[in-house]
Amino acid sequence: MTSKMVIRQPQPTMIIQDSDEWGSDICDCTQDVPECCFAFWCLPCFACSISKKYGQCLCLPLLDYFGGIISPVTMSMRVSMRERYGIKDTMCKDCVYSTFCVPCSWCQMSREMKRRKIPIVLISSKAT
Structure with missing residues (x-):
């Protein structure tokens, strides 16, 4: 009877102290002009793509068009994103x-997702 010893190396982690x-800002469209143009010309498509990237149902934002005055899906996505990323703001x-800045709101959420998605880069160093 032989036994095998399994050794697991600690995995690299990266802790981000973010703001x-x-x-x-809500009107910082100059930071990503192509996305803002996409949101302006085809908001339903843009909102659906951002919703999918965020991990929600692709067609969820389409429910806003059956709502009343306030876009419930847009608002709930903003609240969810604030909770996920620890952003302090108000309901x-x-x-x-x-209600009044739907395309700008989706653009802001898109920019925030890009900003918070920081890849981990491992650099191997060898003494030569």
């Missing part, structure tokens, strides 16, 4: 942006 603020602002 508790949005990375960009009142989320409500205002989701």
Whole structure:
């Protein structure tokens, strides 16, 4: 009877001390002009693609078009994103942006997802 010893190396981790603020303002469309143009010309397609990248149902934002005055999906996505990334803001602002600035709100969420998605780069160093 032989036994095998399994050794697991610790995996690299990266702790990011990030801000508790949005990375960009609601009207910072100049930071990503192609995405803002996409959102302006075809908001339903843009919102669906951002929803999918965020890990939600692809067609979820389409439900906003059956709602009333406030876009419920846009508002809930903003609140969810604030909770996930630890962004301190108010429900009142989320409500205002989701009602009067829907394309800008989706663009801001897209920029935030790109900013918070920082890849881990491992560098091997050898003494020569």
